[in-house]
Amino acid sequence: xxxxxxxxxxxxxxxxxxxxxxxxxxxxxxxxxxxxxxxxxxxxxxxxxxxxxxxxxxxxxxxxxxxxxxxxxxxxxxxxxxxxxxxxxxxxxxxxxxxxxxxxxxxxxxxxxxxxxxxxxxxxxxxxxxxxxxxxxxxxxxxxxxxxxxxxxxxxxxxxxxxxxxxxxxxxxxxxxxxxxxxxxxxxxxxxxxxxxxxxxxxxxxxxxxxxxxxxxxxxxxxxxxxxxxxxxxxxxxxxxxxx
Amino acid sequence: xxxxxxxxxxxxxxxxxxxxxxxxxxxxxxxxxxxxxxxxxxxxxxxxxxxxxxxxxxxxxxxxxxxxxxxxxxxxxxxxxxxxxxxxxxxxxxxxxxxxxxxxxxxxxxxxxxxxxxxxxxxxxxxxxxxxxxxxxxxxxxxxxxxxxxxxxxxxxxxxxxxxxxxxxxxxxxxxxxxxxxxxxxxxxxxxxxxxxxxxxxxxxxxxxxxxxxxxxxxxxxxxxxxxxxxxxxxxxxxxxxxx
DNA sequence: CGGCGATTTGATAATGGTCAAGTGCCGTGG
DNA sequence: CCACGGCACTTGACCATTATCAAATCGCCG
Numbered sequence: 001x002x003x004x005x006x007x008x009x010x011x012x013x014x015x016x017x018x019x020x021x022x023x024x025x026x027x028x029x030x031x032x033x034x035x036x037x038x039x040x041x042x043x044x045x046x047x048x049x050x051x052x053x054x055x056x057x058x059x060x061x062x063x064x065x066x067x068x069x070x071x072x073x074x075x076x077x078x079x080x081x082x083x084x085x086x087x088x089x090x091x092x093x094x095x096x097x098x099x100x101x102x103x104x105x106x107x108x109x110x111x112x113x114x115x116x117x118x119x120x121x122x123x124x125x126x127x128x129x130x131x132x133x134x135x136x137x138x139x140x141x142x143x144x145x146x147x148x149x150x151x152x153x154x155x156x157x158x159x160x161x162x163x164x165x166x167x168x169x170x171x172x173x174x175x176x177x178x179x180x181x182x183x184x185x186x187x188x189x190x191x192x193x194x195x196x197x198x199x200x201x202x203x204x205x206x207x208x209x210x211x212x213x214x215x216x217x218x219x220x221x222x223x224x225x226x227x228x229x230x231x232x233x234x235x236x237x238x239x240x241x242x243x244x
Numbered sequence: 245x246x247x248x249x250x251x252x253x254x255x256x257x258x259x260x261x262x263x264x265x266x267x268x269x270x271x272x273x274x275x276x277x278x279x280x281x282x283x284x285x286x287x288x289x290x291x292x293x294x295x296x297x298x299x300x301x302x303x304x305x306x307x308x309x310x311x312x313x314x315x316x317x318x319x320x321x322x323x324x325x326x327x328x329x330x331x332x333x334x335x336x337x338x339x340x341x342x343x344x345x346x347x348x349x350x351x352x353x354x355x356x357x358x359x360x361x362x363x364x365x366x367x368x369x370x371x372x373x374x375x376x377x378x379x380x381x382x383x384x385x386x387x388x389x390x391x392x393x394x395x396x397x398x399x400x401x402x403x404x405x406x407x408x409x410x411x412x413x414x415x416x417x418x419x420x421x422x423x424x425x426x427x428x429x430x431x432x433x434x435x436x437x438x439x440x441x442x443x444x445x446x447x448x449x450x451x452x453x454x455x456x457x458x459x460x461x462x463x464x465x466x467x468x469x470x471x472x473x474x475x476x477x478x479x480x481x482x483x484x485x486x487x488x
Numbered sequence: 489c490g491g492c493g494a495t496t497t498g499a500t501a502a503t504g505g506t507c508a509a510g511t512g513c514c515g516t517g518g
Numbered sequence: 519c520c521a522c523g524g525c526a527c528t529t530g531a532c533c534a535t536t537a538t539c540a541a542a543t544c545g546c547c548g
Contacts (some may be wrong), residue, residue, distance in 0.1 A: 045476075052536095061382075063382065063383075063386050064393070065386060065390050065472065066472055067472075069390045070384055070390070071386040071389045072389045073382050073385050073386070085378065085379070088368060088371055088372040088375050089372065089375055089376065089379065089479050090479075091476060091479070093379050093381060093382065093383070093476050093477040093479070094379075103383070116364070116368075117364050118362070120360070120361050120367075121363075124332060124360075125282070127332055128332040128333065129370045129379065130371070130374065130375060131329045131332050131333055131374060132333065133378060134329065134374065134377060134378035134381055135329070135333065135337050135338075137378055137381035137382055137385060138305075138307065138337065138338060138381055139307075139337070139380060140385055141315055141317050141384055141385055141388060142307050142309060142315040142317070144385060144388045144389040144432060144433065145315045145388045145432075145433030146313045146314070146315045147309070148503075149503075149504070164547090174252045180525090180526065181526070181527065181528095182526080188389075189388065189389030189390060190492075190504070190505090191504075191505055191506080192526090192527085193504090193506080193507095193528085193529090194503090194504055194505075196527065196528060196529090197349050197504095197528090197529095199527095200496095200528090228309065228310055228311075230338050232289075232335060232471050233337040235333050235334075235335070235337070320512060392535075392536095393536070394537075424493090424494065424495090425494070425496095426493095426494080426495095434493090434497085434536070434537090435536075435537055435538080437495095437496085437497090437536090437537075437538080437539095438535090438537075440495065440497090441496090441497095441536095443495095444496085456499065482524055
């Protein structure tokens with residue numbers, strides 16, 4: 001696993017790690033578990049003593065509201081650390097669930113804290129990762145608060161595609177799409193019925209194809225336009241050492 | 245200023261600083277400026293080489309969208325560091341503006357980076373602060389995406405009041421409220437007209453009084469209920485060393 | 489006193505929600 | 519191999535929250 005360690009892969013997209021750093025990451029204690037689809041990894045109110053790294057599968061971040069609804073606030077792909085925040089915030093204010101079956105590695109907080117003190121450069125990268133996540137939250141707020149249904153949905157699809165790409169998932173014009181219409185509704189702040197009609201509209205306009213849990217882009221330029229999508233907020237290419 | 249340094253005050257709400265740490269904070273190079281109301285401190289697309297500390301006044305975080313709208317994503321009170329994220333993300337994906345006249349201190353990124361390497365405990369607190377901010381973003385997403393207008397507005401008022409309190413602003417049942425109805429609309433993802441009607445409803449129910457840029461709570465319990473407000477996400481009392 | 493932005497009000501329109509029923513797909517088990 | 523069951527998806531009719539537009543009033547500052 002240390003050969004294709006997805007954590008290292010993600011960091012190396014941003015900086016050149018030296019041998020010591022690579023070793024230190026590879027030697028972090030990692031308790032690996034297989035989790036089925038549709039399970040909670042952690043729940044609102046938990047006080048975890050470890051953080052988890054997603055090794056395989058798709059997970060998502062959500063909050064339930066008293067009146068029965070749910071808002072999905074983000075999703076995670078292999079290499080992401082969904083509950084890194086719990087390292088500094090004792091009580092979790094969100095739940096994290098699996099969309100598909102996942103392989104997950106747990107790292108004790110003590111190990112992470114010690115690691116951050118001895119490797120401040122990587123600590124900064126972890127911090128950075130939480131800041132990118134916050135930037136995505138902000139964009140979602142704009143999306144939900146200020147864009148109409150169709151734009152909102154198209155924007156989400158653009159983000160999904162872009163992030164799958166940057167994680168090396170999918171091939172050609174297609175990416176995996178394990179998300180149901182009900183989940184899309186909880187992402188966009190709409191209802192499943194309305195999502196269904198919006199998806200039909202995107203298909204009618206020949207922007208996408210969505211079948212068999214696979215999303216195919218027919219017209220990327222027009223899809224971006226329909227979603228007012230500008231990927232700056234994903235901060236994919238502005239790593240401090242990337243020279244770009 | 246080092247006597248009542250608002251940065252130190254905010255940290256001391258979370259941990260007990262030692263003399264070295266207090267000195268290090270007080271000696272950070274701080275270029276203080278006075279900014280009028282309704283000005284941008286930084287803009288989307290900027291690549292700042294410094295971060296700013298709000299010393300007096302109220303600032304807010306926003307994004308404009310191509311079709312003319314605006315989403316407000318957060319606000320800042322004295323002691324907050326609005327663009328701390330720019331320390332690790334080169335390109336700003338948001339703008340920060342002033343709601344009222346502000347006194348602001350600028351700290352060069354180099355100084356902050358060096359400071360974080362020599363004071364990892366405080367670096368962790370700064371990191372923590374950005375995580376609390378992200379938690380607030382998440383709650384706003386739920387608010388905008390899954391609550392109706394009245395609940396949304398009441399929730400925001402509850403958060404405003406709670407945060408003013410924790411920053412030592414206001415007295416009795418009143419807090420300063422320099423926010424216009426148009427700004428409330430851009431916070432809640434609604435229109436100014438609708439905000440006006442919702443405020444009337446909150447007044448009719450005798451939950452609040454809002455006049456002369458002052459917000460008075462008439463019935464805190466019912467306001468919290470109307471806003472489905474649970475302050476956990478503000479992480480006010482779960483500092484890692486607070487023992488709570 | 490005049491002016492301008494913020495607030496308030498009314499009438500009408502539209503986006504998206506709700507409810508209810510039906511279809512299609514896929515895995516399980518007889 | 520086929521029947522059944524469950525879940526996701528689809529469709530239609532109707533409803534409601536919120537937007538839009540337009541105009542009037544308030545309140546503060548010069």
